[in-house]
Amino acid sequence: MSSECYPEESGIAAVKPAAEKQGEVAEMSAEVGAIRRGSPMHELHLKEFILDNAREAVYLIGSDRRFVYVNDEACHSLGYAREELLGKTPEDIDPDITPELGRWIRAQLAERGSVTIETRHRRHDGSTFPVEMQGTLFEYQGQMVNVAFVRDITGRRRQKSQLELLEHAVNLTSDGVFLMDENVRFVYVNEAACRSLGFSREELLGKTPPDIDPDITLEACLDMLHAATAEPGRFESRHRAKDGRIFPVELTAVIFEQDSRRFALTMARDITERKRMEDKLAAREREFRTLAENSPDTIARYGRDHRRLYVNPAYAAQVDSSADVLLGKMPTECPVYANAAEYEARIDEVFASGNETEFELKWANRDGQEVCILLRLTPEFGKDGEVASVLAVGRDITELSASRLKIHQMAFYDALTSLPNRALFGDRLRQILAEASWHGQLAGVMMLDLDRFKTVNDTMGHPAGDELLRETASRLSSCVRSYDTVARLGGDEFAILLPEIRSGDDLGRLAAKMLDAINRPFVLGDKEVFVSCSIGITLYPADSTESDDLLKFADSALYSAKRSGRNKFCFYSRQLTESANERLMLESELRRAIERKELELYYQPKVRLEDGALIGSEALLRWKHRQRGVVSPDKFIGIAEDSGLIVEIGEWVLHEACRVACAWNGAGKPLHKVAINLSARQFQTGDLVRTLRGVLEATGCYPEWIELEITESLLLDEESEVLEMLKAFRSLGISIAIDDFGTGYSALSYLARFPIDTLKIDQSFIRNVTTDRYSAELVKAIVTIAHCLEYQVVAEGVETEEQAAFLKTHGCEIAQGYLYGRPMPQQEFECLPLSFNETI
Numbered sequence: 001m002s003s004e005c006y007p008e009e010s011g012i013a014a015v016k017p018a019a020e021k022q023g024e025v026a027e028m029s030a031e032v033g034a035i036r037r038g039s040p041m042h043e044l045h046l047k048e049f050i051l052d053n054a055r056e057a058v059y060l061i062g063s064d065r066r067f068v069y070v071n072d073e074a075c076h077s078l079g080y081a082r083e084e085l086l087g088k089t090p091e092d093i094d095p096d097i098t099p100e101l102g103r104w105i106r107a108q109l110a111e112r113g114s115v116t117i118e119t120r121h122r123r124h125d126g127s128t129f130p131v132e133m134q135g136t137l138f139e140y141q142g143q144m145v146n147v148a149f150v151r152d153i154t155g156r157r158r159q160k161s162q163l164e165l166l167e168h169a170v171n172l173t174s175d176g177v178f179l180m181d182e183n184v185r186f187v188y189v190n191e192a193a194c195r196s197l198g199f200s201r202e203e204l205l206g207k208t209p210p211d212i213d214p215d216i217t218l219e220a221c222l223d224m225l226h227a228a229t230a231e232p233g234r235f236e237s238r239h240r241a242k243d244g245r246i247f248p249v250e251l252t253a254v255i256f257e258q259d260s261r262r263f264a265l266t267m268a269r270d271i272t273e274r275k276r277m278e279d280k281l282a283a284r285e286r287e288f289r290t291l292a293e294n295s296p297d298t299i300a301r302y303g304r305d306h307r308r309l310y311v312n313p314a315y316a317a318q319v320d321s322s323a324d325v326l327l328g329k330m331p332t333e334c335p336v337y338a339n340a341a342e343y344e345a346r347i348d349e350v351f352a353s354g355n356e357t358e359f360e361l362k363w364a365n366r367d368g369q370e371v372c373i374l375l376r377l378t379p380e381f382g383k384d385g386e387v388a389s390v391l392a393v394g395r396d397i398t399e400l401s402a403s404r405l406k407i408h409q410m411a412f413y414d415a416l417t418s419l420p421n422r423a424l425f426g427d428r429l430r431q432i433l434a435e436a437s438w439h440g441q442l443a444g445v446m447m448l449d450l451d452r453f454k455t456v457n458d459t460m461g462h463p464a465g466d467e468l469l470r471e472t473a474s475r476l477s478s479c480v481r482s483y484d485t486v487a488r489l490g491g492d493e494f495a496i497l498l499p500e501i502r503s504g505d506d507l508g509r510l511a512a513k514m515l516d517a518i519n520r521p522f523v524l525g526d527k528e529v530f531v532s533c534s535i536g537i538t539l540y541p542a543d544s545t546e547s548d549d550l551l552k553f554a555d556s557a558l559y560s561a562k563r564s565g566r567n568k569f570c571f572y573s574r575q576l577t578e579s580a581n582e583r584l585m586l587e588s589e590l591r592r593a594i595e596r597k598e599l600e601l602y603y604q605p606k607v608r609l610e611d612g613a614l615i616g617s618e619a620l621l622r623w624k625h626r627q628r629g630v631v632s633p634d635k636f637i638g639i640a641e642d643s644g645l646i647v648e649i650g651e652w653v654l655h656e657a658c659r660v661a662c663a664w665n666g667a668g669k670p671l672h673k674v675a676i677n678l679s680a681r682q683f684q685t686g687d688l689v690r691t692l693r694g695v696l697e698a699t700g701c702y703p704e705w706i707e708l709e710i711t712e713s714l715l716l717d718e719e720s721e722v723l724e725m726l727k728a729f730r731s732l733g734i735s736i737a738i739d740d741f742g743t744g745y746s747a748l749s750y751l752a753r754f755p756i757d758t759l760k761i762d763q764s765f766i767r768n769v770t771t772d773r774y775s776a777e778l779v780k781a782i783v784t785i786a787h788c789l790e791y792q793v794v795a796e797g798v799e800t801e802e803q804a805a806f807l808k809t810h811g812c813e814i815a816q817g818y819l820y821g822r823p824m825p826q827q828e829f830e831c832l833p834l835s836f837n838e839t840i
C-alpha cells in the first residue's frame with residue numbers, strides 16, 4: 001500500500017492512476033455527457049457499445065453523488081440490473097467507504113483530479129470482492145462529474161498472497177537461495193543468502209556468482225547454465241562474504257526454463273561445521289592408525305557381516321599371518337579360534353546393543369599351546385548414530401590365565417587328590433541346596449573316613465598314605481554320577497554331595513557301593529593293604545535345610561557308624577544330634593571330674609566256677625556327677641576316648657586299681673587279680689608301658705595282681721605297635737584278657753600271635769546260653785578253642801545258677817555277673833565272702 005495518498009489505518013490501498021487512462025476516461029465521460037444532451041445517435045451507440053464491452057466496471061457519478069451511468073460490467077459484477085444500480089451511491093456498493101474515507105476521496109479528487117484506491121465492492125447477494133477503483137473528477141458544462149473505473153482484483157490478490165507465502169517459505173530455509181537469469185545475474189536471493197554473505201538484498205541482486213565465489217569464473221557459470229540439463233547437480237565450492245571471510249559451501253544447482261528464458265536456481269549450504277568435523281575425524285583416524293599400527297595389543301575392526309575391515313601388525317603377528325590373508329575373513333574362518341562362534345555372537349551383540357563387551361578368547365598357537373586373549377569389543381558409531389563397525393582390542397593374558405587357574409586350583413582343590421576342597425564343597429553344597437529348594441528336590445550329604453588310615457600312614461610311611469588317599473579319591477569318584485561332588489575335607493575325611501536323589505534308599509545303595517569299593521585291596525608300593533571306611537549320611541530337606549547343619553549331621557552319623565563297629569554306613573537321626581550335644585556337655589564336665597574327685601572305681605567279683613572261690617575282680621569306673629548322679633561308663637568312656645581324656649583318666653584308674661590290688665593281695669592272702677580295662681586310645685600315646693611301670697612302682701603293686709582287659713578290635717587296628725606293648729606287659733608279668741570276645745571280628749587267627757592269657761566271653765552269649773542252642777554251641781566252641789590255645793575262659797554277665805552250671809559243665813573256669821554281685825565300691829566289696837559256694 002502506498003502511504004502517500006491514504007491513511008494507513010483505513011486498510012484501503014491507493015494506487016496512482018496511469019496518466020493515459022486518465023485522459024481517455026475524461027474524454028469518454030465527456031462524450032457520455034454529450035450523448036445525454038442530444039449528440040448524434042450513431043455516436044451515442046458506438047460509445048455505449050465500447051463502454052458495455054469494457055472489462056472494467058464504469059460508474060459515472062453525478063454531483064449529487066448518485067450513479068448516473070453504469071456499464072454492463074458494473075451490473076454484471078455486482079449482480080444488479082442497470083435500473084437498480086442507477087441512482088445508488090458508491091457507499092451502497094462499497095462496505096469500506098466510511099464518511100472519513102469519503103471525505104478523503106473527495107479531497108483528493110478536488111486537489112489532484114483523480115484518485116486510485118483498493119477497496120471492496122458488495123454484490124447484490126451480499127458477498128464482497130476486492131477491487132481497484134480509479135476515480136477521475138472533471139467539470140463538464142459547469143457540472144462536476146466523477147467517473148470511476150473499477151477492476152476486480154481477486155486474482156491479483158490471490159497471486160500476491162501466494163508469492164508472499166512462497167517468499168516466506170524460501171526465507172525460512174537456512175540454505176542460501178540464489179535465482180539467476182540467463183546472464184547468471186542474481187534476480188532473487190533469500191534472507192539466508194544475504195545473512196551468510198553479509199550483503200543486503202539490494203547489494204546482491206544484479207551480482208553474479210564470481211562476485212561471491214573465489215573459485216568460479218563467469219564463463220564457467222555461463223557454460224554451466226547453457227550446457228546443463230534439468231537434473232540438479234551437487235558440488236562443493238567456497239563463498240566469500242562481504243567482509244572477505246571465505247567459507248566452504250555445498251551447492252545444489254538446477255537449471256530450468258520459464259517463458260523461453262533460462263534460469264539457474266542454486267541452494268548454498270554453509271558446510272564450515274561439517275568440514276571441521278570431517279577434518280577432526282580425519283585427524284582422529286590418523287591418530288588411531290598411528291596408535292593401532294604401533295600398539296602391542298592386537299586390534300581388528302569388524303563389519304556387520306563379521307568380516308575384518310582392519311587388522312594391526314600386532315594382530316597379524318600374533319596369528320602368524322598377514323593383513324592380506326586376514327582382511328575380509330570372519331573369526332570362524334581364520335585363524336581357528338576355539339570359541340570363534342562365541343566371538344561372532346559377541347560382535348552381533350555389540351552391533352545390536354551399542355554397548356561394549358569383554359570376553360576371553362582361546363585358541364591354539366602354531367606350537368599347539370593354548371593362548372588366552374582378553375578381548376574388548378567396542379562399538380564404532382556412524383554419522384547416522386548406528387553402530388557402523390566393532391573394534392576388537394585383544395591383550396594376551398595367557399600367563400595371567402594360567403596363574404589365575406593355579407590360584408583357583410589351590411584355593412578350591414585339594415593338592416593331593418585334585419578333588420574339591422572344603423571351601424568348594426561348601427560352595428557347591430549351598431548352591432545345590434538353593435537349586436533343590438527351587439525345584440523341590442532331595443539331596444544327600446555323606447561324610448566318609450577311612451578306618452585304618454593312621455595305621456597305614458604310621459607303618460608304611462606318608463607316601464603310602466598319600467597313595468591310599470589318592471586311590472580312595474579315585475574309587476569314590478568312580479562310584480558317583482558326573483554331577484555329584486566328591487571332596488576331600490582334610491586327612492582321611494571325604495565328603496560327598498549328591499543332588500537330585502529319589503530317596504534315602506539311593507543313598508544307602510551308594511554308600512554300600514562305596515564300602516565295597518574301599519574294601520577292595522589297595523596296592524601300596526609292593527604291599528596289598530585292606531582298608532575299610534565308615535560313612536555318615538544325611539538327607540536334605542528331611543534332616544535340615546541348612547548346609548552347616550547337614551555337614552554337622554553327616555558328621556555325627558559318621559561318628560555313629562564308627563561307634564557301631566566301622567565298615568558301616570549310618571543315617572543321621574535327631575537322636576544322633578541330641579546325643580552329640582549331650583556328649584559335648586559331658587565332655588566339658590568330664591574334664592573337671594578328676595580334680596573334683598568325682599571318679600570312683602567299683603569292683604565286680606570274679607568267681608572260680610570249680611569251687612566258688614572269689615579269685616579276682618574287674619575294676620569298673622563310675623562317675624559320680626553332682627547333678628546327674630552316677631553316670632555309667634557306657635555314657636562317658638567313648639567321650640573320654642574321643643577327646644583324649646581317657647589317657648589321664650586311664651592313668652588314674654591304673655593307680656587306683658593297683659592301690660586296691662595291693663590292699664587285697666599280700667602276705668597270707670590268696671591271690672586276687674584286679675582286672676583293669678584299657679582303651680585303644682591309651683595304646684596310641686605310646687607311653688602306656690612306661691606309665692604302667694611307673695604306677696606299679698609307685699603303688700608297690702605286683703604285676704601278677706593285675707590283669708589288663710583289652711578289646712579284640714584293638715588287635716586288628718593297631719597291629720604291630722599293640723603287639724609290642726602287649727609283649728612288654730607280658731615280660732613284666734602282667735596277664736592280658738580279651739574282653740567282649742565274640743562281638744567283634746572273632747578272627748581267631750590273630751589270637752595266637754598275641755600274648756593273651758584270658759578270653760572273656762561276651763555277656764550277650766551267656767544271657768541265652770541255657771535257652772538258645774546257637775549261643776550254647778558258640779560258648780562251647782569258644783571254650784574249646786580257648787583251651788586249645790591255652791587261654792583261661794571268663795564268662796561275663798552270669799546272672800543265673802543255670803548259666804553258671806552250664807558254664808561249669810563245659811569247662812569255663814571263671815564267671816562274673818550279677819549272680820555273684822554287681823559292681824560295688826571298695827568297702828562293700830571287702831565285705832564279700834571269699835567263697836560263693838555257700839551263698840549261692
Ligand SMILES: Nc1nc2c(ncn2[C@@H]2O[C@@H]3COP(=O)(O)O[C@H]4[C@@H](O)[C@H](n5cnc6c(=O)[nH]c(N)nc65)O[C@@H]4COP(=O)(O)O[C@H]3[C@H]2O)c(=O)[nH]1
Binds near residue numbers: 676796
Ligand atoms: N546286664 C548285666 N551286666 C553285667 C553283669 N555283670 C557285669 N555286667 C556289666 O557288664 C560290663 C562289663 O564290663 P566290660 O565288658 O568291660 O565293659 C565296660 C568297659 O568296657 C567300660 N569300662 C568300665 N570301666 C572302665 C575303665 O576303667 N576303663 C575303660 N577303658 N573302660 C571301662 O565300660 C563298660 C561298661 O561298664 P559297666 O557299665 O560297668 O558294665 C559292666 C558291668 O556292670 C550281669 O550279670 N548282667
